[in-house]
Amino acid sequence: MCRAAPPGSLGPVIEVREVSKWYGRIQAVDALTFTVRPGRVTGFLGPNGAGKSTTMRMIVGLARPSAGETRVGGRPYEGLTHPLTHVGALLEADALHPGRTASDHLLWLAQSNGIGRTRVRQVLGQLGLDGVARRRVRGFSLGMRQRLGLAAALLGDPPVLLLDEPVNGLDPEGVRWLRQLTRSLAAEGRTVFVSSHLMSEMAITADHLIVIGQGRLLADAPLASFVGDGTSLEDAYLRLQERAR
Numbered sequence: 001m002c003r004a005a006p007p008g009s010l011g012p013v014i015e016v017r018e019v020s021k022w023y024g025r026i027q028a029v030d031a032l033t034f035t036v037r038p039g040r041v042t043g044f045l046g047p048n049g050a051g052k053s054t055t056m057r058m059i060v061g062l063a064r065p066s067a068g069e070t071r072v073g074g075r076p077y078e079g080l081t082h083p084l085t086h087v088g089a090l091l092e093a094d095a096l097h098p099g100r101t102a103s104d105h106l107l108w109l110a111q112s113n114g115i116g117r118t119r120v121r122q123v124l125g126q127l128g129l130d131g132v133a134r135r136r137v138r139g140f141s142l143g144m145r146q147r148l149g150l151a152a153a154l155l156g157d158p159p160v161l162l163l164d165e166p167v168n169g170l171d172p173e174g175v176r177w178l179r180q181l182t183r184s185l186a187a188e189g190r191t192v193f194v195s196s197h198l199m200s201e202m203a204i205t206a207d208h209l210i211v212i213g214q215g216r217l218l219a220d221a222p223l224a225s226f227v228g229d230g231t232s233l234e235d236a237y238l239r240l241q242e243r244a245r
């Protein structure tokens with residue numbers, strides 16, 4: 001169950017303020033500003049190389065902005081004690097030790113974040129990983145790795161979740177299950193920020209969309225404002241990207 005924000009706090013809000021990121025001469029993110037709010041699923045859309053993963057990595061302190069700042073619940077990620085209890089993240093190419101079992105991977109994360117063993121058993125069950133808990137990660141399919149990554153993201157029962165392409169590798173049942181999970185996490189009052197390339201999936205999962213192109217903000221609006229009058233989300237999205245070129 002999601003904890004209510006204490007009075008006077010910002011709550012589980014993600015803030016990205018005037019953030020730019022350069023990798024040598026490549027500008028991955030260009031003066032990006034947006035806020036991700038609780039109680040809804042916010043989709044993060046943009047073409048390959050638009051800067052989505054880089055932005056998510058900066059929010060959780062895995063990359064440092066060249067300019068600007070990111071905050072979670074009013075604080076920089078680095079200032080959070082036991083960060084997994086504040087922010088759960090599933091990021092592309094998450095490092096998994098191939099020789100470790102699923103259960104040991106989660107226990108190791110739990111121990112460094114003040115989380116008990118009971119919670120590890122709970123998330124293994126919630127993610128349908130009970131049967132493979134004692135198997136080494138080396139033999140896991142992409143879908144099983146995604147489930148394990150999601151288990152790690154949920155481990156600390158965090159009020160904020162960042163999921164980078166979580167649908168990758170999931171079978172149709174897994175996709176539907178993930179959709180229901182993200183919607184129920186948002187309904188509990190959590191902040192759920194999900195990147196995806198799948199417009200049809202976003203159209204039935206997200207309440208709000210942040211669209212970027214070439215590292216710049218193109219739109220930050222409710223899903224309803226993109227679709228309607230026979231316009232699909234894919235049409236609206238492609239038009240936005242074309243106009244920005």
Ligand SMILES: Nc1ncnc2c1ncn2[C@@H]1O[C@H](COP(=O)(O)OP(=O)(O)OP(=O)(O)O)[C@@H](O)[C@H]1O
Binds near residue numbers: 047
């Ligand atoms: N560690 C890095 N070193 C150098 N360049 C990088 C690094 N990470 C990202 N980039 C570059 O920054 C830009 C943005 O990449 P990023 O992965 O954030 O985009 P994305 O929107 O997540 O793309 P995709 O949808 O393909 O995953 C790209 O030009 C990419 O090549």
